[in-house]
Amino acid sequence: MKKHSGMRPHDIAVLLKIAAKGDAPWLMKELAIELGISASEVSESLNRSAIAGLLSKDKKRLMKSAILDFLESGLRYVYPQKPGAKARGIPTAHAAPPLVHEIESSEPYVWPYAKGTVRGESIEPLYSNLPEACLKDPLFYEYMALCDALRVGRARERKLAIQILRKGLLDE
Known part of the structure; x- marks a missing residue:
């Protein structure tokens, strides 16, 4: 197995895309197309995740408890983010489902995106x-x-987010 040179931000997306598929079979090529990244980058991502213990050694099974531990304890430190300038985009964090139904806020967070509506x-x-x-x-x-x-969330948003992620990943 290759040397681990650290996780990259899109590794989280690859793992959660697999999680979103549930029990449905998946191929690296399909993940690449659906995520809009190259097949070689998906392959490298799976290697890094297996080395980190977030994916089984055969790269077929998610280590869901380990993923949740990383998301809860490390994500905001490894990939920190501060809200920036106003932009048009797609709602995220507390402004997107499922938290939009739980948290009231007058200021949404968005991923900048030209075709966004918020x-x-x-x-x-x-x-x-x-x-x-x-x-x-x-x-x-x-x-x-x-x-x-x-x-980017406050304590309440983080607590709700991890509860929902835990339910989605472990109770499937």
């Missing part, structure tokens, strides 16, 4: 094609928006 404070997505990939898969979108709640 104006709010910008949050840089974990990788550039994330907004487009999320528009194609509602469950994946929820998982990624919850990750942003973990990255």
Whole structure:
């Protein structure tokens, strides 16, 4: 196995895309197309995740408890984000499902995206094609928006986000 040179932001998206598929079979090529990244980058991502213990050695099974531990304890430190300038985009964090139904806020967070319909404070997505990939898969979108709640949210948003992620990943 290759040397581990550290996780990359899109590794989280690859893992959560697999999680969103549930028990459905998946291929690296399909993940690449659906996520808008190259097949070689998906392959490298799976290697890094296996080395980190977030994916089984055969790269077929998610280590869901380990993923949740990383998301809850490390995501906001490894991939920190501060809301930026106002932009048009796609809602994320507490402004997106499922937290939008739980948290009231007058200022939405958005991933900047030219075809977006909401104006709010910008949050840089974990990788550039994330907004487009999320528009194609509602469950994946929820998982990624919850990750942003973990990255930028206050204690209450983070607590709700991890509860929802835990339920989605472990109670499937």
